[in-house]
Amino acid sequence: MRAKVAEHAALFYQGGTVVWDDYLHHRQFAISETAELLCRKFTEFTDVEALLAPLDQADRSALRKVLDELVEAGVLILEGSAAHDAETRMLAGWSGWGASARHFHFASRTLAAAPYQTSDEHDAVLDAKLALHPPPAxxxxxxxxxxxxxxxxxxxxxxxxxxxxxxxxxxxxxxxxxxxxxxxxxxxxxxxxxxxxxxxxxxxxxxxxxxxxxxxxxxxxxxxxxxxxxxxxxxxxxxxxxxxxxxxxxxxxxxxxxxxxxxxxxxxxxxxxxxxxxxxxxxxxxxxxxxxxxxxxxxxxxxxxxxxxxxxxxxxxxxxxxxxxxxxxxxxxxxxxxxxxxxxxxxxxxxxxxxxx
Missing domain, CATH: 3.40.109.10 (NADH Oxidase)
Known part of the structure; x- marks a missing residue:
């Protein structure tokens, strides 16, 4: 099994926590220090078994669990998987403009289930804002x-x-x-x-x-x-x-x-x-x-x-x-x-x- 870090996301630090920002799917969640360090080993497709082979059984089991969690969370993608294919197509379309352009586009792209307020709901939100913060001139x-x-x-x-x-x-x-x-x-x-x-x-x-x-x-x-x-x-x-x-x-x-x-x-x-x-x-x-x-x-x-x-x-x-x-x-x-x-x-x-x- 070969895996690498997904390229449709970014890491940032907030309140002492490392946050994984998957801008393609609009997901953000904290990752552990161990997970962050492991990601550095998978900047390109890397054989998981070969990486774990030098470790003793206990360490292999512990890291295998973390790796499985990262794959399930979409932080790592497996070579030849549907996620790999989708990312390849995304990068082919956006790599010429660099990571920042695709980050802006996909982070501000609305997904199918995105909620929208009705006019009455939006007006109620504005009324609440007016009570606390006047609008800028x-x-x-x-x-x-x-x-x-x-x-x-x-x-x-x-x-x-x-x-x-x-x-x-x-x-x-x-x-x-x-x-x-x-x-x-x-x-x-x-x-x-x-x-x-x-x-x-x-x-x-x-x-x-x-x-x-x-x-x-x-x-x-x-x-x-x-x-x-x-x-x-x-x-x-x-x-x-x-x-x-x-x-x-x-x-x-x-x-x-x-x-x-x-x-x-x-x-x-x-x-x-x-x-x-x-x-x-x-x-x-x-x-x-x-x-x-x-x-x-x-x-x-x-x-x-x-x-x-x-x-x-x-x-x-x-x-x-x-x-x-x-x-x-x-x-x-x-x-x-x-x-x-x-x-x-x-x-x-x-x-x-x-x-x-």
Whole structure:
């Protein structure tokens, strides 16, 4: 009999205990020190009898019992078994992205028997939370320097007259921009459509839900907007935070060169040459307050996709070029924006500018 440690799991330490995390089957349980040490002998398929042969009868019997328990628990898999076949197929599909990607996917994948709450049950849970912990605010100001008020949003902007299908068919990713500055009113309208509350439903719900132009899981809208102005009329160059409730830009005191912008965007020069770069982050607690399962992190990623598409369509309707990228050096962006990576994560950037002639 040959066995090896299953590769669809991970070990972590919690409260002095070694925990086996089988993310494929959503099982977690403590394992003993003896079991942990035995696992190190089975990093690849190993003959059990050959491993136990040098030991005396008592030790062989004791370790055989532990090994049988590990096989039964799925910590060890036997060569040629159904579990071996299933793992081989899983690794063939996911090995190219590494262990962390498959861990995230399968740990947040719902199984057939996963329980879901009814609307009434979920509302009852939220009511209980409200009694103990208020929801995080859906909008925020970062303070600091004097905010730059943006021009008021027009009721009927001229770019809004273009038909939806026309804009959808015209939408392209632009990686080259024409010379010239962007007008501040258009920048304000773009940010307002993306991040301000919808005028018709501007009330913030009792659980912190808010209506915007893009969908968000549970109405949580965890995504924060930051803008780096390189060439925007009437706006000093540098990084700003967009305060969606005040419709204003708050200066962060950091100005990047085109080279620095490109470096943060995975050395993509076209990002550094854009007159405006919009960075997207997510305040995780907004979503986590309502949804305390790991799958909600998938929803956060979807939220920035919805928002990026809205940015594409609005910029296209305005006659601008725009391109989104998630190929970032997150740490550089975090440092410029003052993000705590444990609570506010960097998601992507949109570069915006005039279309090339």
């Amino acid at each position: 859906p909008f925020r100001s970062v303070g600091g320097g004097e905010a730059v008020p943006l021009p008021p949003m027009p009721d009927e902007p001229d770019w809004g007259a273009r038909g939806v299908l026309d804009v959808l068919l015209a939408r392209r990713t632009t990686r080259a921009f024409g010379p010239g500055a962007l007008p501040l009113d258009r920048v304000g309208e773009l940010l307002g459509v993306l991040g301000a509350p919808s005028p018709a439903k501007s009330r913030i719900g009792r659980t912190g839900t808010v209506y915007k132009t893009s969908p968000s899981g549970g109405g949580r809208h965890p995504v924060e907007l930051y803008a780096h102005a390189t060439d925007v009329d009437g706006l000093a160059p540098g990084w700003y935070h967009y305060d969606g409730l005040a419709h204003a830009l708050e200066p962060l005191g950091e100005r990047w060169t085109p080279g620095r912008l490109a470096e943060a965007a995975g050395d993509q020069e076209w990002v550094g040459l854009a007159p405006l770069v919009v960075a997207y982050t997510a305040v995780l607690e907004r979503t986590r307050w309502r949804y305390d399962t790991s799958r909600a992190y998938r929803v956060v990623q979807m939220d920035v996709g919805h928002l990026s598409q809205t940015a594409y369509l609005v910029a296209t309707a305005m006659g601008f070029g725009i391109g989104f990228t998630a190929a970032l050096r997150d740490e550089l962006v975090e440092q410029a924006l003052g993000c705590d990576a444990y609570h506010e994560v960097v998601l992507g950037m949109s570069a915006v500018g005039l279309l090339p002639e």
